[in-house]
Amino acid sequence: MIDFMLGIFSEMFQMNMRDHHDMPFAMPLIMACLVGGLVGFTIVKFLVKESTEQQQ
Secondary structure, X not given: OHHHHHHHHHHHHOXXXXXXXXXXXXXXXXXXXXXXXXXXXXXXXXXXXXXXXHHO
């Protein structure tokens, strides 16, 4: 699965993501922020939906 995702990111950014010498310094940090934001947004969305259903 990691190989698959690295392959997708390699094609998207036109660099070899499997080789850490080929990536810019902050690229893993930016990718972690994007994934964390997406997961956080999803969790908050479901929690807010659940709390509004309980109030009604």
